[in-house]
Amino acid sequence: MRIIGPDYLVFGVDDLEGAKTYLQDFGLKPVQLDATGWLYEALDGTGVVIRHRDDPRLPAPLPTKNMLRQQVFGVEDAATLDVIEAEMSKDRRVNRLADGAIEFQDVLGFELRFQITTRRELNMPAEKINAPGAPAQRGPNELGVWDGMPALPRSLSHVVLFVPDIDKMVEFYTRRLGFVITDILTGAGPFLRPAANDDHHTHFFIRTPAYMQGCEHLAFHMGGPTELMVAGDRFTRKGYQSFWGPGRHKFGSNWFWYFNSPLGVHFEYDADMDKHDDAWVAREAPNGPEASQMFLLQWREKWAPGGGPEGGPKG
């Protein structure tokens, strides 16, 4: 089953104008889909679809107040859609749409849609670094940072869900959809990746009571840690609220910086995530501050030493 990962996530929001401004400032590009819907896309065309929560074009809401309405997965080929349709039709209703995509609910009632992926192939360099002992990645006169340097989300990376019954959910995504568990934070839940994606995770499940079911956060890959810092710094300066980070996770090794949003979930910039293949053996660690990050930093206003005592450096 050649599932690649989320192409986009659909939200039904109560503050449409606020959400539009937010997504644009986050670095996503608006594409109007129809009279009432907008896709905000990363550089590869993955992203977030928003509509007002009363829009009849939206799939049904979750029983909670969470605004996530649907996860849209991209797959490599039509054969994968056929296999998923056959497998799901065993015990649930599957809708085949005119464009060939299929829709159904997972075992806990999350709305899913699978389609041949719409993501565009990216061809751009990762952040380059220079270090003694290794060949220089940036040649002579090639600068690492400059004012106005681009720092835009490249691709929708992962989705984190609050799930009331984690065993059912894991069984459904691994046995029925072919996801692989890469690591487990005991007390929270597992990281998963689908078969056609070597990223450490496209999904992470967190065990919660039923009244919390929904999306906890979603993340976009950046070109590297510097782009992540630059994007987060610019976003903070525009008045947006940091929630956690910047820092670097242990499982997945990805840099992270999370922000609150009017979609009622966190939006995360991430960068430089580990890759895995089927030879990998999942690790397990108790969930908590130690296991969840290598280090954690906090944004502050620009400051520099200066204006000190007589004879010292002048600010």
Next chain:
Amino acid sequence: MALLPLCHRDEIPDGAARGFLPLPEALRRVIVVRRGQRLDAYMDSCPHYTGGTPMAWRRDAYLNGDGTHLACHAHCALFDIDTGDCVSGPCLGRKLTRVTLTEDQVGYLSVPAHVAGCAARKE
């Protein structure tokens, strides 16, 4: 009791909320919501997680889209503006920490000095 000034009541538009740092180095803002003449103030500290976390999605954006509740824009928790009780979302059964507002004769608002060092969620 030492007081820290926040603002004049007219600096908070009717039906809106604003967040104020009581001191430049304070750990959390104080949220003031104005509805007509009524003012309610709470710590900007969602009780979902230990330590409490800031709730707005952008500076001063503390209300839900309909303006009916204070909201934590981390995970959609909604709070009753009158009482601070969480009515929906992850912190159901918990409440926001209320802050006592003092208003002088001409409408300037202030809060007790201890709130500048206050971050933790009340257990």
